[in-house]
Amino acid sequence: xxxQAPGSPPHSIVVLAGGVxxxxxxxxxxxxxxxxxxxxxxxxxxxxxATMHGLRVCPDLDSVMYTLAGTHDPxxxxxxxxxxxxxxxxxxxxxxxxxxxxxxxxxxxxHLVRTQMLDAGYPLSDVTAALCTRWPIGVRLLPMSDQRVExxxxxxxxxxxxxxxxxALHFQEWWVRYRAQLPTEGFVQVGLEHARPGPGVxxxxxxxxxxxxxxxxxxxxxxxILGLQAIxxxxxxxxxxxxxxxxxxxxxxxRGMADTCLRIVGVEPTALAVGAHYGAxxxxxxxxxxxxxxxxxxxxxxxEVAEAPLLMSDPDATAAMVDAAVRLAGLADG
Amino acid sequence: xxxQAPGSPPHSIVVLAGGVxxxxxxxxxxxxxxxxxxxxxxxxxxxxxATMHGLRVCPDLDSVMYTLAGTHDPxxxxxxxxxxxxxxxxxxxxxxxxxxxxxxxxxxxxHLVRTQMLDAGYPLSDVTAALCTRWPIGVRLLPMSDQRVExxxxxxxxxxxxxxxxxALHFQEWWVRYRAQLPTEGFVQVGLEHARPGPGVxxxxxxxxxxxxxxxxxxxxxxxILGLQAIxxxxxxxxxxxxxxxxxxxxxxxRGMADTCLRIVGVEPTALAVGAHYGAxxxxxxxxxxxxxxxxxxxxxxxEVAEAPLLMSDPDATAAMVDAAVRLAGLADG
Numbered sequence: 291x292x293x294q295a296p297g298s299p300p301h302s303i304v305v306l307a308g309g310v311x312x313x314x315x316x317x318x319x320x321x322x323x324x325x326x327x328x329x330x331x332x333x334x335x336x337x338x339x340a341t342m343h344g345l346r347v348c349p350d351l352d353s354v355m356y357t358l359a360g361t362h363d364p365x366x367x368x369x370x371x372x373x374x375x376x377x378x379x380x381x382x383x384x385x386x387x388x389x390x391x392x393x394x395x396x397x398x399x400x401h402l403v404r405t406q407m408l409d410a411g412y413p414l415s416d417v418t419a420a421l422c423t424r425w426p427i428g429v430r431l432l433p434m435s436d437q438r439v440e441x442x443x444x445x446x447x448x449x450x451x452x453x454x455x456x457x458a459l460h461f462q463e464w465w466v467r468y469r470a471q472l473p474t475e476g477f478v479q480v481g482l483e484h485a486r487p488g489p490g491v492x493x494x495x496x497x498x499x500x501x502x503x504x505x506x507x508x509x510x511x512x513x514x515i516l517g518l519q520a521i522x523x524x525x526x527x528x529x530x531x532x533x534x535x536x537x538x539x540x541x542x543x544x545r546g547m548a549d550t551c552l553r554i555v556g557v558e559p560t561a562l563a564v565g566a567h568y569g570a571x572x573x574x575x576x577x578x579x580x581x582x583x584x585x586x587x588x589x590x591x592x593x594e595v596a597e598a599p600l601l602m603s604d605p606d607a608t609a610a611m612v613d614a615a616v617r618l619a620g621l622a623d624g
Numbered sequence: 625x626x627x628q629a630p631g632s633p634p635h636s637i638v639v640l641a642g643g644v645x646x647x648x649x650x651x652x653x654x655x656x657x658x659x660x661x662x663x664x665x666x667x668x669x670x671x672x673x674a675t676m677h678g679l680r681v682c683p684d685l686d687s688v689m690y691t692l693a694g695t696h697d698p699x700x701x702x703x704x705x706x707x708x709x710x711x712x713x714x715x716x717x718x719x720x721x722x723x724x725x726x727x728x729x730x731x732x733x734x735h736l737v738r739t740q741m742l743d744a745g746y747p748l749s750d751v752t753a754a755l756c757t758r759w760p761i762g763v764r765l766l767p768m769s770d771q772r773v774e775x776x777x778x779x780x781x782x783x784x785x786x787x788x789x790x791x792a793l794h795f796q797e798w799w800v801r802y803r804a805q806l807p808t809e810g811f812v813q814v815g816l817e818h819a820r821p822g823p824g825v826x827x828x829x830x831x832x833x834x835x836x837x838x839x840x841x842x843x844x845x846x847x848x849i850l851g852l853q854a855i856x857x858x859x860x861x862x863x864x865x866x867x868x869x870x871x872x873x874x875x876x877x878x879r880g881m882a883d884t885c886l887r888i889v890g891v892e893p894t895a896l897a898v899g900a901h902y903g904a905x906x907x908x909x910x911x912x913x914x915x916x917x918x919x920x921x922x923x924x925x926x927x928e929v930a931e932a933p934l935l936m937s938d939p940d941a942t943a944a945m946v947d948a949a950v951r952l953a954g955l956a957d958g
Contacts, residue, residue, distance in 0.1 A: 380733030386740075
């Protein structure tokens, strides 16, 4: 299942990733890559992107950038450490909307640079590269697309007067404002069918020695990336083995609300069901291997399933997960 | 020189004003108006407005709003009290330009609300009114125009290599970055000839009982407002007396660099020369009366000149200046 000789560690690793969970996973991938002289390209979901107070916010790209830069807040789980909230408090004093979405002062500087560059005509991929030059994050960060794709939930939203009304609301509003607690029929990715993969995305997948699917939300993070047909086709066609890591342990998500999103799209929130949902490359899916937590094992047609500890407690523990994925792909030394 | 019976205090006062000096003057006008049951409309210069980091910044409108709201920083002289600088420091870390222009965090919230409303299609006058609803500032604040007018200096600017080059640079860059210290040929107000007075501006001047010219910069603040031909015509045509207050005491500006700007346009930096520069309404100018500091008196053809203490040390002292202007206009009680 690889173009390399079996037993030859990968030099070039591509990771499909969402935000906070993907960022944490990438800390481990970077650690593993540093130990093995490999290069890492992260292809990151942009479906959560939103415009708040006129600022373009890319939650997943920023979570990955801040985390790899070491400036993220590990306590809060998102945003930067030592963050202040003066601008947001002032916006609230003016009665400016979206008070459910907190923007830190440091974070706002990121969004101001991004928004100004986008307004000047630079594509998101260039903006992302420019922002990353501030920190040597050690990973090539690629937005899945330069085109605007925005995930919306079709949900029953509380109304001021009368019963709830069904409407499409931006994923951020559904996730942050309503804590994913609304009766929800499904998700739509506005703009997905017309979006093209960002520069370098298809090349990276095609030239990779190993493609990893991070333990990110399988529906709204990985599902959105793979919802780009050209990316899905490239993952299915690459000579590299494709190994995913389950985002659930014993039915509970590693973080976030993956279980909620899975139930909404009719997938049982278990590691095996998610692996089957992704499916085998030998069938019409995207996986060769699937890593699950000890005790979560079983069989998925066409997919090699292996068990390994999946708690990303620190970069070394996460690097061990990556090592297990490399072994599962048949790319380990010796 | 008034439509009112002489000796009847004005009910409706219009003030032409720039930024920090105009704001301080308006504190006194508001004090006087509160004591006499009058209403105040400020017509504020927008020629200093600039776009910084994609944010629309209106220095004079904001100075007036913050000062009348009591949230200005009297020590620094501009911006808000208790301001923090996190966003600006982060922008500098990203290498984003215009580091010579400091934007405070609180201030950025103002600019975000403004920029978003402008982008949504609201005119600056509506945006200004919306921002002011946060504070009851007790003065109706009108931008001189909803159209973009930007003052530029034609100056010798230092070049990276070789000798300085003459170019037009935005007034903010000339003023803040170069401290008005460049060899300067003159000023141009880009957009001025096509700009129309903002909603309510001509009506306010036409219906006023008294028009006051604040001791603001006569060239780049008052000069820009009166550079709008329709405003100049309205000031010349109104039934109300027009009284100005000198921005210089014994040849020194009350604040700012009015003397520098005056020299550039060939006007001697003295109270009398500025009064003559504004000129008499009976001629082709805009003044009926001109208030100067003790010892700065003299005669200007067609203009009544009076002396009064002009140090705006507190709102009561400034209200006394306003009272002197009212007396000079022949509108004092009894």
